[in-house]
Amino acid sequence: MLIKGVTDEDFVNYRVPSMFIATNECTFKCDHDAGEAVCQNSSLPKMKTYNVKIDDLVKRYLSNDITHAVVFGGLEPFDQYIDIYDFISVLRYQYECLDPVVIYTGYNKNEIDGKISFMASMPNIIVKFGRFIPGHEKHFDEVLGVNLASDNQYAEQIS
Numbered sequence: 001m002l003i004k005g006v007t008d009e010d011f012v013n014y015r016v017p018s019m020f021i022a023t024n025e026c027t028f029k030c031d032h033d034a035g036e037a038v039c040q041n042s043s044l045p046k047m048k049t050y051n052v053k054i055d056d057l058v059k060r061y062l063s064n065d066i067t068h069a070v071v072f073g074g075l076e077p078f079d080q081y082i083d084i085y086d087f088i089s090v091l092r093y094q095y096e097c098l099d100p101v102v103i104y105t106g107y108n109k110n111e112i113d114g115k116i117s118f119m120a121s122m123p124n125i126i127v128k129f130g131r132f133i134p135g136h137e138k139h140f141d142e143v144l145g146v147n148l149a150s151d152n153q154y155a156e157q158i159s
Helices: 029-034 054-062 077-094 113-119
Strands: 002-010 018-023 070-073 101-104 125-129 139-141 146-148 154-157
Touching (some): 002 054, 018 054, 018 077, 077 101, 077 113, 113 125
Antiparallel strands (some): 002 018, 125 154
């Protein structure tokens, strides 16, 4: 799996301590829609890409007693959703871990309905939908338990 990095103990993207995995792919739809560079992760594409084994990532997560969820974000997880699905499959079925998996996407739900249905076949998946829109107010999201950057963004428990 190609990733940009891992934060073993993240306390800002979900209501419980989480492992944060920065994904490798993105089409920069937020910048495109805004007509300007607005991505808070614009430095990530310039960072080194790591090719890691999914099993190694899962073991790394499970070896940490502090974290109780996995969060995918950074660039666009749904641009490499097969890798994300494979990670969740290993976590759920090989290691029998049902901890929440949170996926931060800039896509709107209607843009990825098929991928959402595919992901919803796995238990305990949460997806944060929506692009960042400059000038919109941040707001607290009840599902995630954290503030989101603009008021069009929201999270939903899809399974």
